[in-house]
Amino acid sequence: MKHKTVSLIAQNKILLITAAVFLVLGLFLGQALDFGKPPAKEVHADPATGHAQDEHDPDEHAAAAEGLDDLEKMTCEHGVGIVECDDCRFEVGVVKIAPPVAEALIETGSVEDISRLRTLIFTGQVQLDRTNAVEVVSTGGGRVEQVKKLLGEKVQAGDVLAVIHSDDFGQAKADFLEIQANLDLAETTFNREKDLYEKNISSQADYLAALNALKAAQASYAAADKKLRLFGLSPEQIALIKDEKENGEFADLVLRAPQAGTIIIQNMTVGQIADTTENLFTIAELSNLWVWCDVYEKDLAILHEHFSQGRSLQAKVRVKAYPTRAFEGVVDFVGHVMDEHTRTVKMRIQVKNPDGQLRPGMFADVEVVLPLTGRMLAVPKTAVMTDAGEKFVFQHWKNDLWVRRDVTVGQAYGTLVELLSGVPEGARIVTGGAFMLKSDVLREKMGAGCAD
Numbered sequence: 001m002k003h004k005t006v007s008l009i010a011q012n013k014i015l016l017i018t019a020a021v022f023l024v025l026g027l028f029l030g031q032a033l034d035f036g037k038p039p040a041k042e043v044h045a046d047p048a049t050g051h052a053q054d055e056h057d058p059d060e061h062a063a064a065a066e067g068l069d070d071l072e073k074m075t076c077e078h079g080v081g082i083v084e085c086d087d088c089r090f091e092v093g094v095v096k097i098a099p100p101v102a103e104a105l106i107e108t109g110s111v112e113d114i115s116r117l118r119t120l121i122f123t124g125q126v127q128l129d130r131t132n133a134v135e136v137v138s139t140g141g142g143r144v145e146q147v148k149k150l151l152g153e154k155v156q157a158g159d160v161l162a163v164i165h166s167d168d169f170g171q172a173k174a175d176f177l178e179i180q181a182n183l184d185l186a187e188t189t190f191n192r193e194k195d196l197y198e199k200n201i202s203s204q205a206d207y208l209a210a211l212n213a214l215k216a217a218q219a220s221y222a223a224a225d226k227k228l229r230l231f232g233l234s235p236e237q238i239a240l241i242k243d244e245k246e247n248g249e250f251a252d253l254v255l256r257a258p259q260a261g262t263i264i265i266q267n268m269t270v271g272q273i274a275d276t277t278e279n280l281f282t283i284a285e286l287s288n289l290w291v292w293c294d295v296y297e298k299d300l301a302i303l304h305e306h307f308s309q310g311r312s313l314q315a316k317v318r319v320k321a322y323p324t325r326a327f328e329g330v331v332d333f334v335g336h337v338m339d340e341h342t343r344t345v346k347m348r349i350q351v352k353n354p355d356g357q358l359r360p361g362m363f364a365d366v367e368v369v370l371p372l373t374g375r376m377l378a379v380p381k382t383a384v385m386t387d388a389g390e391k392f393v394f395q396h397w398k399n400d401l402w403v404r405r406d407v408t409v410g411q412a413y414g415t416l417v418e419l420l421s422g423v424p425e426g427a428r429i430v431t432g433g434a435f436m437l438k439s440d441v442l443r444e445k446m447g448a449g450c451a452d
Helices: 002-034 058-064 068-073 099-105 167-198 204-230 235-239 297-308 434-441 443-448
Strands: 043-045 052-054 094-096 107-110 112-128 133-137 142-147 160-165 252-256 261-266 279-284 288-296 313-318 327-334 344-352 363-380 385-387 390-398 401-406 408-413 416-421 428-432
Touching: 112 297, 112 344, 112 408, 142 167, 160 279, 167 204, 204 235, 288 297, 288 363, 297 313, 297 327, 297 363, 313 344, 363 408, 363 428, 385 434, 390 434, 428 434
Parallel strands: none
Antiparallel strands: 043 052, 094 401, 107 428, 112 288, 112 363, 133 279, 142 160, 160 252, 261 279, 288 344, 313 327, 313 363, 327 344, 363 416, 385 390, 390 401, 390 428, 408 416
């Protein structure tokens, strides 16, 4: 009997412990299920009537304020029109800003109706405009005596780049002087023989021999003259060779800039031996550059359509060095041959670079915007703000009042974005400085650090 009593006591203890465990689990699960639910709306007594009233709920006002006219009829908890209340107007997205302040701090524009567009995105690389770049080589081998211009310097056509002591050049000048002397002698001999022949003093054979010698001397002179021109001498400089004195500079070959531009490559130093196959300088005009892009087959048809109709294709070029700037360009060539490995065709874009910010070798992102049939509404990208995933703009309502308007946007086209709904055509909106207005309508969130 004693054992039965002990057994019953033990069973009762087990039941009590089990019940306690289930009770604790029930309380825990109940709290977990309620976690994340919005708190129950607080109810307060109206001091004037003693009746219960709801706490002010901004979402209810926002839902009721779909039309701007409805805002006029709404009142806030302070018993005045909500748009007139400095404490409550932000809850329906209304901002009051004096016109002088608005003019100083924000930029405005209109919702525009424009032709429908299509944007093609490419990657490319900035390169030299090959029509405005030249490699400078020496026309004669020799030792570099002087370097007059250095890497990065701007030069004009004809500027002296370097001086090379060239035996080839000196020998060409010496040969020219010898041939010139032979020509002078041949001319003198021919004139004498001609005079004697005309007076029947000399034979015809002597006259013809003198004539042949003169023609040979003239041919040799012409060849020597052309050789010196290949060294870069002008006719005036060639004519002065016979007056040059032996002063150690007779064999100095002056290397001159063939065009204006910037020295972007320099491959010579004083004392080195230069030959006629080595590029010593590269001079390029950098105010206009090329951007080469790879075009896939899927984009060829629409590009070909625009090119075949003679339309100008505008492009915007962006590089990582200047993320906020878009360089204007024009597509002027789409290749005729497809790369069999990459399955792409090369496309060239002419880009103006007046301030020299673009550098050959930079990688670039390129947007080509193509006009299509149809119309659409568009606003600047800077006009569209975001809050908790919702996009909106600030529209001018009346006088000094601006109101938040939720919008639906489509594809971006350069600095513009398509507006699908939310604001009508022609509406005046904030296009710059909208963050100040956003801070006001989201003041509670901003204070809590929750605004996007």
